[in-house]
Amino acid sequence: MAARKAAEKPNVSADDLKQFYRDMLLIRRFEEKAGQLYGMGLIGGFCHLYIGQEAVVVGLESAAEEGDKRITTYRDHGHMLACGMNPDGVMAELTGREGGYSKGKGGSMHMFSREKHFYGGHGIVGANVPLGAGLAFADKYLENDRVTFTYFGDGAANQGQVYETFNMASLWKLPVIFVIENNQYAMGTSQKRSTSTEDIYTRGAPFGIPGELVDGMDVLAVKEAGEKAVAHCREGKGPYILEVKTYRYRGHSMSDPAKYRTREEVQKMRDEKDPIEHVRDLLISGKHASEDDLKAIDKEIKEIVNASAEFAKESPEPDPSELWTDIYADDIPQGAAVEEDA
Template sequence: MGVTADAPIPQNGPALSQEEMERAYREMLLVRRFEERAGQLYGMGEIGGFCHLYIGQEAVVVGIGLAMKEGDPSITSYRDHGQMLVAGMTARGVMAELTGRSGGYSHGKGGSMHMFSREKEFYGGHGIVGAQVSLGTGLAFASAYRNEDRVSIVYMGEGASSQGQTFESFNLAALHKLPCLYVIENNRYGMGTAIERASASKDLSKNAAPWGIPSRKVDGMDVAAVYLAAQEALEHCRSGKGPFLLEMETYRYRGHSMSDPAKYRQRSEVDEMRRTRDPIETLKAEMTKHGIDDAFFKAVDADVKAVVKDAADFAVTSPEPDESELWTDVLVGE
């Protein structure tokens, strides 16, 4: 079966260079501040429908993003804003889509859960639990069929990891040795239900074991740990050995969506995670130990604040889609 979830990752020296730490800090802070502003706009009525925030989980997408190569496609579920920003989609375009404006990536038609960018190889944003797993496997199939040096990154929550189409995808990917990295973002809770009450599997990293897919369980609150695991997994997929599964043990600070009061967990649990495990503060402490001074953090904070403010201003002042847009991007059968 190859690498198991318990095998140590070989490491010589620091996991991240100073340049990588600085990039990781900036990207995690951008995701955090963007999501906080999106939450504010939702409360003001500027964003309608559902809105699922990524606050707390930033290390997962940023660590994997550091290890990806240009051209690697990615796909995820409805908690998708972080993946969009790390994929290189602009804060302006993402926020404008959240507010349903014509300047958004799906011209105001997709909202929070359904926006795409072919240019950035980001394929959604999917509202159906687990739907993106089979689609992402299809992206990997296309890469293999065309002999492209690309690995498909497929994000899913712990709830989607128990879906039937997920296991069908594991089977197909293993059978054809597809270059597909499956990432379970286990933030402990589905829509109000703890994973212990929803899954008979007590170790999600081993869910693909029946198909011989190697895996790892990773501290998803540590961007360096994510990066190391992603490097190894992506190399495995890229070298023709087939798919790999990573279970990221992470945590969301907010409710499942903006409409979730999150009464199924104690406030003290959330506070403890913020105080002891926050991915941004953990990285900041590590960077300080390596001699990066406060001037860097202040400069990045100011820059990110300006980017997010600009995105929000653009989003609320952009025009809404013209009525003619009702008839575009629609498939009509005869």
Template sequence: MAATRKRKKPNASKDELLRFYRDMLLIRRFEEKAGQLYGMGAIGGFCHLYIGQEAVVVGIEACAKDGDQRVTTYRDHGHMLACGMDPKGVMAELTGREDGYSRGKGGSMHMFSIEKEFYGGHGIVGANVPIGAGLAFANWYRENDNVSFTYFGDGAANQGQVYETFNMASLWKLPAIFVIENNQYAMGTSLKRASSTPSLHTRGEAFGIPGEAVDGMDVLAVKAATETAVAHCRAGEGPYILEMNTYRYRGHSMSDPAKYRTRDEVQKMRDERDPIDHVRDLLLMGDSASEDELKAVDKEIKSIVNQAAKFAQDSPEPDEKELWTDVYA
């Protein structure tokens, strides 16, 4: 168990904490299983795991409502699960099967769900950011109070199209929340070696976009900051930047040995800052749950993930005719 942390009393109910614990644990166990399947050759292509960053998307989704949209990068499985996509359909897509969300043609980095307002999964660094502004523009044009959540990493924060997007989003006061998931390493390059401005939440100052740095390993801190950002956008005040300072435990992708950092660094984060252990500690210290109750949750989640893996492996591969569906030209 992680080292005991000195934290303030959580501003969350027992049910909310249990939901956060369950949702983050589902992402963790799902990603662990995806890593296993990749090692067995059941998942092809690239595979980027979200292990360690679970508090970011779970805390943000706690503030979303029906109609809000989300678009993200290739490290996207956690975002799919957090917005309510079925683990079976996600795993089937990872393994390239007919019952996957994109009928086996999108794989790990390119799946969508119109029903859940999930618009990818994008493999090109920074390319999803203008799409997020486009979703926000649609909300502005329709005069609803929906917002778009656009996730990108610390590496993408240096891309030119990000600043073109910031300019337009600010100019038109678009209801866009830009979430920079700063996991400290852009592929293998640390932030301090790649960025002249380490405080990424200040990148919107030139465009008049407010920003905030957030402890992305604390789901309650994420939720509190997101509530501020959402209220700002829904009130018609324009875009908002949230820099989530988080950490990924695995390499950039499954093919990355991550030799650019020490094992001690990763282990220290696991021991002292793990987002799931944080909520677990809050539940136990507040007598909101017992060890046995949390073990039962873990058992339930493992069963859901194992069922998803079996469903995916039992699902047929796409028919050859699928090559000619969803083709525009």
């Protein structure tokens, strides 16, 4: 892992630090609550928690501008919260209720928000990578100066369509940032056992795509790298790769045998590298916040998360008639002029 950067950055204010602390804590507490609701049988199916990886999305969102797009895999709750989607709607989707972002029809892995430019939530490993390049293709075509953050894991980095996409994204200079969230395990298979090279970010080089390794447990390092990548894309120089080394504390999904790594390895990460503790230390040692200030934030987050759980429990199941809606978008009248909403 890249060395942890110096404590203070000139471009980060005390307010920024507090915001990072708050945003990361929201994801962590939300995910813990989701795990709890799963244990109670209120959430079903697959549920992939983001605990440990919070600095990745929070750092990169701080480098995004209004209108920039994001798309990710099935470990998507953190991305949705970080881009400003409502925790109530996310949690209610996890419980499969009418108040969820997809009216209960998508589930943990399939949520979207046009308003926040969040394009999912995709369940097939690697398949969201060309989709992300396609979003960037649309932005370049429409000449709107937006960039797309396309997140995928170290496991997906071995999928063929990722390299088909690298080729076309570079060829057509698409404004897309490929964010490889390397949490070091593809389900239960470590990177060493699945991936022929150690540095995944170098895999863009044959396609002419620059890449760099980022400490994903340090939100400031992620922000700095994100800003550099965004600037590259907005200057019209084409795609950029960020391999963000991170660590997931929990299992791949809720039922995980936890036999492929030691408890000591997980504990060491939590003790020494925790991204939230890191920012907490910066706030306290830099005298940017008191213990009481942080306690107030903790309390506020706890209330938001508890409220989302209450909402998710109380929101009704979707009406049975919803089974038959949203299969097709409304037809455009035949022979009539087409009005574009894009």
